[in-house]
Amino acid sequence: MDAGGIHIRPLGAADAVPYRALRLESLRNFQFAHGPAYDDALAQSEAWHADRLARPDYTWFGAFDGTLLVGAICLRAKAGSRLRHSASLNSLMVAQSHQRAGIGRLLTAHLIEHARSLGHLRRLTLTLIDGNAPARRLYDAFGFQSFGVEPDAIYHEGGYRAIHHLHLPLVSQVTP
Template sequence: MSDSEQRTEVNVVRRLVPADAMAYRARMLDAYERHPSAFTSTVAERGALPLRFWEERLAPGEDTADVVYGAFDAGGLVGAAGLSFEWRERARHKATLFGMSVAESARQAGFGRRLVLALLEHARQRPGLRLVQLTVTEGNDAAQRLYERCGFQPFGVEPLAIALDGQLLGKVHMWCDLLQPGHLQG
């Protein structure tokens, strides 16, 4: 896809490719900066990584370790979320949703839901995959409700999961069974 085609995408959710790496990096660094309690990674840790890290995360192909989808409005990339696939034989039936971010300017436009549903659909197409799991910081009720509307169920809380500014925050663990009907309702 050419740069001019990417610039004209509006209200689109699609899989990101290596050419999107700079925009993806900027989106995520902004998210780490504005919402540090939502992420385990810090802006300093991820900002120090070379562009190659971001490009590799967006590698094309059907059997990659990660896939990332992006949401675009007239201003460009406004949201992103990814799936990381287990490589170990006994855990290959699982994937982890990571890095969910929607820019402040694009919130309440349905991008978050569309990103999650696109990832779940992608997961359903991957042979042998049975469930997607994620964590959400305890107290982030809006994010937890979004995930629940998309078919995720909480199964426990990891206490003291992340340290942020002298506080220890818990993470709610959630999962979605890809074989359960009704999880892709509009």
């Protein structure tokens, strides 16, 4: 996918160095948007990041401005024949230099299109930290719906915050 000079392509282990840099920047600058803490992630090696990008249950996409990785998103599959109809949207990140340029929207649209193209997925889920209004607006625009709130799920800046659970049906009607 290519739009506005931004190109989206799958990420793999060979992208570990730019992915690690983007992840650390996002965890440092947008702590409110992520579960992991920056200091914890700082201790994770390039090899750890390469392994994360190569996991068979994760499908990563990166947004590139030329050769610069400026955004990433992950589709995480669920294992087992009874759960394989559902996957989750994880780890949406956009570099601070490219905020408010539509890259998060582009990555989310790409991931949803990819999930639908697989043919077996019935829904996507995601979690969102309470108070992350920009992300909530983005997911609402794609039709994600709330299905629950987990109180005191994450500790952030001296207090506990809830996590909202959202889902997006990928099929138009439910069949048994």
